[in-house]
Amino acid sequence: MARDATLRAATSAAVGIDDVAVRFRTKNRDVTALRDVSLDVAMGEFVAIVGPSGCGKSTLLKLVAGLLKPSSGQVRLRDEQVKGPRHDIGYVFQRAALLEWRSARRNILLQAEMRRMPAARARERAAELIAMTGLGGFEDAYPHELSGGMQQRVALCRALLHEPPVLLMDEPFGALDALTREQMNMELNRIWRETGTTVLLVTHSISEAVYLADRVVVMSPRPGTITEIVEVGMGAERDYAQTMGRPEFRDATTHVRGLLGTAAAGD
Numbered sequence: 191m192a193r194d195a196t197l198r199a200a201t202s203a204a205v206g207i208d209d210v211a212v213r214f215r216t217k218n219r220d221v222t223a224l225r226d227v228s229l230d231v232a233m234g235e236f237v238a239i240v241g242p243s244g245c246g247k248s249t250l251l252k253l254v255a256g257l258l259k260p261s262s263g264q265v266r267l268r269d270e271q272v273k274g275p276r277h278d279i280g281y282v283f284q285r286a287a288l289l290e291w292r293s294a295r296r297n298i299l300l301q302a303e304m305r306r307m308p309a310a311r312a313r314e315r316a317a318e319l320i321a322m323t324g325l326g327g328f329e330d331a332y333p334h335e336l337s338g339g340m341q342q343r344v345a346l347c348r349a350l351l352h353e354p355p356v357l358l359m360d361e362p363f364g365a366l367d368a369l370t371r372e373q374m375n376m377e378l379n380r381i382w383r384e385t386g387t388t389v390l391l392v393t394h395s396i397s398e399a400v401y402l403a404d405r406v407v408v409m410s411p412r413p414g415t416i417t418e419i420v421e422v423g424m425g426a427e428r429d430y431a432q433t434m435g436r437p438e439f440r441d442a443t444t445h446v447r448g449l450l451g452t453a454a455a456g457d
């Protein structure tokens with residue numbers, strides 16, 4: 191027990207980004223995608239990232255996943271420097287990216303096969319996630335038989351199958367209609383509370399960011415820097431309709447919108 195407690199204390203930061211810059215050198219141009227970016231995300235925290243197109247949001251997630259190396263600075267995942275692709279994360283992309291020839295369940299289980307998880311445990315966890323995301327009855331359906339929202343739920347289950355302590359989401363609901371998106375927002379809020387996972391979510395929707403997050407990171411146009419980190423100041427449990435009417439929600443969305451407007455004007 192004492193060892194557990196020590197370990198927990200030692201890994202209190204889920205993600206640490208220290209003074210990071212990313213420069214891309216291609217044949218025709220040099221692009222500074224990120225500059226002077228520092229951010230600490232606590233275990234179990236939900237952080238949303240908003241900013242204009244091309245400001246380096248996806249680049250930031252790739253750094254945390256170890257898919258990209260910073261040009262300078264350092265990235266830590268659970269207090270360990272990120273040196274290559276990390277397996278203790280879940281990644282949800284803008285498009286569900288499901289395999290058309292596999293059923294919903296077998297798309298979810300793909301994660302287990304890639305990680306060589308024990309099959310019984312993987313099946314049990316898949317069943318839990320299918321129930322949690324309301325996919326019950328559609329386990330054997332193929333992607334083309336599922337709605338866009340359901341496909342995104344399958345992708346979410348796949349990202350959560352191995353119980354990653356950190357979940358990275360890059361505009362996961364961008365392709366959904368407004369109503370489905372609301373539903374997915376409510377579901378994500380519940381899943382986040384139930385699993386206790388740390389979430390980094392990139393989104394273009396200010397209301398989605400504020401509804402879901404503990405803090406909203408607002409970025410400037412390229413080269414991406416952090417303009418401000420806005421504390422949302424609402425508890426974790428958030429009824430959708432009620433939250434939209436709360437003064438904290440209105441204040442935070444107005445503030446973030448103002449910051450993005452100012453940033454855009456300076457472009």
Ligand SMILES: Nc1ncnc2c1ncn2[C@@H]1O[C@H](COP(=O)(O)OP(=O)(O)OP(=O)(O)O)[C@@H](O)[C@H]1O
Pocket residue numbers: 214215216221222223241242243244245246247248249250412
């Ligand atoms: N592999 C790469 N090689 C060269 N340049 C790149 C590479 N990846 C990204 N960039 C450049 O870095 C900048 C940031 O890209 P990034 O994809 O992180 O932006 P973003 O904030 O996610 O934008 P969007 O909101 O449109 O998805 C862009 O100017 C892009 O052209």
Ligand SMILES: [Mg+2]
Pocket residue numbers: 247248249360
């Ligand atoms: Mg992007």
